[in-house]
Amino acid sequence: MYVGTDLASAPLNTHLTLLESDAPTSSRQRLSTLGLRVGTRFSLIQKTAGGGRVALVSGSRIALGADLLGQLRAEVAS
Amino acid sequence: MAVTEQHTRRLDLIVPSATTPSLKACCHSGGGIGAGPDAPVVALVGAPNTGKSTLFNALTGSRVTMGNWPGTTVEVSRGIWRTTRVAATCTCEECTCDPEENRLEITLIDLPGAYSLDPHSPDEELTRELLVGVPDDERPDLCVVACDASRLANSLYLVAQLRERGLPMMVALTMMDVAAKRDITIDTDALADVLGCPVVAIDPRRRAGLEALAGSVREAITQPPAAPRPVPATSDQLELDDDRFAWIATSVAAGTRAPSEHPRTFSDKVDRWVTAPVLGPLIFLGVMWAVFQVTTTVAAPLQDFLDGLFSGPLSDGATWLLDQLGLGGTWVQGLVVDGLIAGVGMLLTFVPLMALMFVLLALLEDSGYLARAAVVTDRLMRSIGLPGRAFLPLIVGFGCNVPAISATRILPSARQRVLTALLVPFTSCTARLTVFVMLGSVFFGAYAGTAVFAMYVVSIHLVVLAGLVLRRTLWRTMGTEPLIIDLPAYQVPTLRLTASVTWVRLQGFLKTASGIIVATVCAVWLFQSIPTQPGVAFGEVPVAESAYGVAAQAVTPVFAPAGFAQWQTTSALVVGFVAKEAVISSWAQTYALDEPDGSDPGTLGERVRVDFDTSSGGHPIPAALAFMVFLLAYTPCVATLAAQWREIGPKWTLFGVAMQLVTAWVLAVAVFQVGRLFW
Numbered sequence: 001m002y003v004g005t006d007l008a009s010a011p012l013n014t015h016l017t018l019l020e021s022d023a024p025t026s027s028r029q030r031l032s033t034l035g036l037r038v039g040t041r042f043s044l045i046q047k048t049a050g051g052g053r054v055a056l057v058s059g060s061r062i063a064l065g066a067d068l069l070g071q072l073r074a075e076v077a078s
Numbered sequence: 079m080a081v082t083e084q085h086t087r088r089l090d091l092i093v094p095s096a097t098t099p100s101l102k103a104c105c106h107s108g109g110g111i112g113a114g115p116d117a118p119v120v121a122l123v124g125a126p127n128t129g130k131s132t133l134f135n136a137l138t139g140s141r142v143t144m145g146n147w148p149g150t151t152v153e154v155s156r157g158i159w160r161t162t163r164v165a166a167t168c169t170c171e172e173c174t175c176d177p178e179e180n181r182l183e184i185t186l187i188d189l190p191g192a193y194s195l196d197p198h199s200p201d202e203e204l205t206r207e208l209l210v211g212v213p214d215d216e217r218p219d220l221c222v223v224a225c226d227a228s229r230l231a232n233s234l235y236l237v238a239q240l241r242e243r244g245l246p247m248m249v250a251l252t253m254m255d256v257a258a259k260r261d262i263t264i265d266t267d268a269l270a271d272v273l274g275c276p277v278v279a280i281d282p283r284r285r286a287g288l289e290a291l292a293g294s295v296r297e298a299i300t301q302p303p304a305a306p307r308p309v310p311a312t313s314d315q316l317e318l319d320d321d322r323f324a325w326i327a328t329s330v331a332a333g334t335r336a337p338s339e340h341p342r343t344f345s346d347k348v349d350r351w352v353t354a355p356v357l358g359p360l361i362f363l364g365v366m367w368a369v370f371q372v373t374t375t376v377a378a379p380l381q382d383f384l385d386g387l388f389s390g391p392l393s394d395g396a397t398w399l400l401d402q403l404g405l406g407g408t409w410v411q412g413l414v415v416d417g418l419i420a421g422v423g424m425l426l427t428f429v430p431l432m433a434l435m436f437v438l439l440a441l442l443e444d445s446g447y448l449a450r451a452a453v454v455t456d457r458l459m460r461s462i463g464l465p466g467r468a469f470l471p472l473i474v475g476f477g478c479n480v481p482a483i484s485a486t487r488i489l490p491s492a493r494q495r496v497l498t499a500l501l502v503p504f505t506s507c508t509a510r511l512t513v514f515v516m517l518g519s520v521f522f523g524a525y526a527g528t529a530v531f532a533m534y535v536v537s538i539h540l541v542v543l544a545g546l547v548l549r550r551t552l553w554r555t556m557g558t559e560p561l562i563i564d565l566p567a568y569q570v571p572t573l574r575l576t577a578s579v580t581w582v583r584l585q586g587f588l589k590t591a592s593g594i595i596v597a598t599v600c601a602v603w604l605f606q607s608i609p610t611q612p613g614v615a616f617g618e619v620p621v622a623e624s625a626y627g628v629a630a631q632a633v634t635p636v637f638a639p640a641g642f643a644q645w646q647t648t649s650a651l652v653v654g655f656v657a658k659e660a661v662i663s664s665w666a667q668t669y670a671l672d673e674p675d676g677s678d679p680g681t682l683g684e685r686v687r688v689d690f691d692t693s694s695g696g697h698p699i700p701a702a703l704a705f706m707v708f709l710l711a712y713t714p715c716v717a718t719l720a721a722q723w724r725e726i727g728p729k730w731t732l733f734g735v736a737m738q739l740v741t742a743w744v745l746a747v748a749v750f751q752v753g754r755l756f757w
Binding site: 023027032034037052 | 148192194196198228230231232234236260262319323330336339340342345346349350354355356358361449453454455456457460560561562563564565713
C-alpha cells in the first residue's frame with residue numbers, strides 16, 4: 001500500500017486522502033474553502049507546466065503550484 | 079461605488095402606505111417604490127467565477143467587466159435593477175393601477191468574489207467589510223449568493239458563514255448547463271430546505287430564470303431573515319470548520335444527485351494538452367503570438383486609413399473652412415488643425431488596435447483559458463515575484479502599453495498590479511517600432527532587421543531585470559504564496575459578453591486618453607507657437623526660436639554623454655513623451671521637411687545621420703543605438719501614463735516615470751560609451 005507521500009510523488013488518477021498540510025496558513029485556508037482539507041478524498045489528474053498538479057476535489061479542478069506539492073502529504077485512499 | 083457612499087445609505091426597505099384613491103381600488107396593495115436612497119439594496123456575492131458580474135449586467139443593463147476566470151471583479155459595481163413589485167400584470171377589470179406604481183427599483187451591488195468571509199486579498203476584504211463589517215442598518219437588505227451548481231460544495235462555505243450570522247440571503251444557482259453535462263441534478267426545493275433559504279436556478283449568460291429570481295428576491299426582501307444556523311459553542315477554528323463542512327456535505331447530499339465517480343470532462347481533455355509540461359507553454363506562446371499578430375496586422379490598415387483621414391481630408395476641410403471664415407494662417411488654424419484635429423486623430427487611430435486587443439482578451443477570458451495561462455507561466459513569472467497570470471499584460475504590452483496597463487486588473491494582488499504596471503512600459507510597443515525601423519534603415523543598412531530585433535531582446539531583458547530589482551528592493555516578501563487556482567470549465571464565448579466587455583474597456587480608454595492627449599498636443603502646439611524674441615508674432619515663430627525649441631536646447635546637454643545632444647533630437651524625445659508615433663513627424667517638422675513617406679524620404683534620414691554624427695563626435699552608430707535604447711526605456715506615451723494613473727495611482731505613476739527616465743539615461747550612456755570604443 002502506498003502510504004504518506006507528498007503530492008509531488010503521489011500517483012495520478014488514484015484516490016488519495018489528504019493526511020497533513022504544512023502550507024502557509026493562508027494557503028491552507030484557501031485550500032480548505034475549496035474543499036481540500038485533512039481527511040478529504042481527492043485525486044490528482046494532471047501534471048502541469050512548472051511541476052504543479054491539477055487536483056480533482058468534489059468535482060472541482062484545482063491547480064496546485066509546484067511549491068505547494070511538497071507541503072501536502074496524502075495516502076492512497078482505501 | 080464608493081464604500082463611503084454605501085456606508086451612508088439607509089438600506090431598509092421602506093414601503094410607503096397607499097395615499098391615493100386609485101391605489102385603494104387596485105388589486106395591487108401598497109404604494110410604489112421609487113429609486114433613490116430608500117430603494118432596497120441587494121448584494122451579489124459568491125465565490126469567484128460563479129457568474130456574479132454576468133448576473134449583475136443582465137439585471138441592471140450595466141456593463142461591468144466579466145470573465146471566466148477568478149478575480150475578474152476587483153471593485154464594487156452598483157446599478158439599478160428595474161423590476162416589478164408583482165410578477166404578473168394586473169388583470170382585474172376596471173383596474174386603475176398605474177404601471178408606474180408597480181415598478182420596483184432595487185439597488186444592486188456586485189461584490190468581488192470571495193470563497194469565504196475570511197479575506198485573503200483586498201478585494202475579498204472589501205466584500206467582507208460590506209457584508210458584515212458595517213452596522214446592521216447599513217447592510218444590504220438581501221444577499222444573493224451565486225453558487226456554481228457544477229461545483230456546489232465549493233460555493234457553500236460562504237453560504238454556511240452567512241447563514242451562521244443570520245444575514246438575509248438566498249442562493250442563485252448558476253452553471254446549471256455545466257452541471258447537467260456532468261450528470262449532476264439538483265433539487266432546488268430540497269436544497270432550499272436544508273440550506274434554510276430560497277434557492278433559484280438561473281442562467282445569467284443566456285438570461286434565463288431571471289424572472290424567477292426577481293420573484294424570490296421580491297419575497298425575500300419583505301420577509302424577516304431565517305434564524306441563524308446553530309454552530310458549536312467554540313472558538314476553535316478547526317471545530318467550526320468541521321461543523322461547516324459537515325453541513326455542506328449534508329446539504330449537497332440532500333439537494334443533489336451526482337455520479338459517485340467524476341468522469342473526465344471536455345475541460346479535462348483540453349487541459350491535458352493546454353496545461354501539459356512541454357506542450358502547455360508552447361500553446362500559450364502560440365496563443366499570445368496569435369493575439370499579437372492578429373492585433374497588429376488586422377488593425378494596421380484601419381490605423382492607416384484613419385491616419386490618412388485625419389491628416390488629409392479632415393485637416394484640409396478644416397483649413398478650407400477657417401480660410402472662408404478669415405481665420406486662415408492665424409493661431410486659430412494652428413490650434414484647430416495642428417492641435418485638436420491632429421491630437422484627436424492620433425487618439426482615434428489607436429481605436430482599431432485597442433478594440434481588437436480587447437476583443438481577443440475578452441474571448442480568452444470568457445473561454446476560461448486565462449486561468450490555464452496563469453498555471454502554465456506561473457513558475458517563470460514567480461522568479462520575478464509575479465504570478466503566471468502577469469504574463470498576459472506583458473505580452474499585450476508588445477502591441478500597445480495602454481491596454482496592457484488596463485489588463486493588470488486581472489491580477490488579484492494590488493502589489494502585483496503595481497509591479498506589473500511598472501514593468502509594462504519596458505515592453506516595446508508597436509509605436510516605438512516605427513522609429514526603430516527608420517533609424518535601423520538609416521544607420522544599419524542591411525542589418526536594420528537585426529538592430530530592430532535587438533531592441534525586442536533588450537526589452538525582454540529590461541522587464542526581467544527591472545522586475546528582479548524591484549522585487550529585491552521594494553517588495554521582498556511578494557510572490558511567496560503558492561499557486562492555488564480553481565480552474566473553471568471551458569465555455570464557448572458569447573457574442574454579447576464579448577461585445578460588452580470590449581465596449582466597456584474601449585470606452586474607458588477613450589475617456590481617459592482623450593482628455594490627456596488632446597490637452598498635451600495643444601500644449602505642445604502652444605509652446606511651439608510662443609516666440610522667445612521680441613517682434614515675432616504668436617504662431618509665426620520658427621520652432622528653434624519658440625519656447626519649445628529653446629526649452630529643448632536647454633535640456634540637450636543632459637544627453638551629451640549618450641552621444642545625441644542635438645536639440646532637434648531632444649525635442650523629438652519631448653514629443654515622444656506624448657506619443658512615440660510623433661517622433662518622426664517631429665523630426666520632419668523640426669528639419670522643415672516632409673514626412674518620411676513624402677516626396678523625398680531619404681533627406682530626413684540624411685539630416686538625422688549628420689546630426690548624430692556631429693553630436694557623437696564621429697560615432698553615429700553607438701549614438702543611434704543609445705537613442706534607440708533611450709526611446710525603448712523611457713515613458714512610452716501620455717496615454718500609458720493616464721492608464722497607470724487610473725490603475726495604480728499618482729504616486730506609483732510618478733515613481734515609474736522617474737524609474738524609466740533614470741533607466742533610459744543610464745542605459746543610453748552605457749551603450750554609447752561602450753559602443754564608441756568599437757565603432
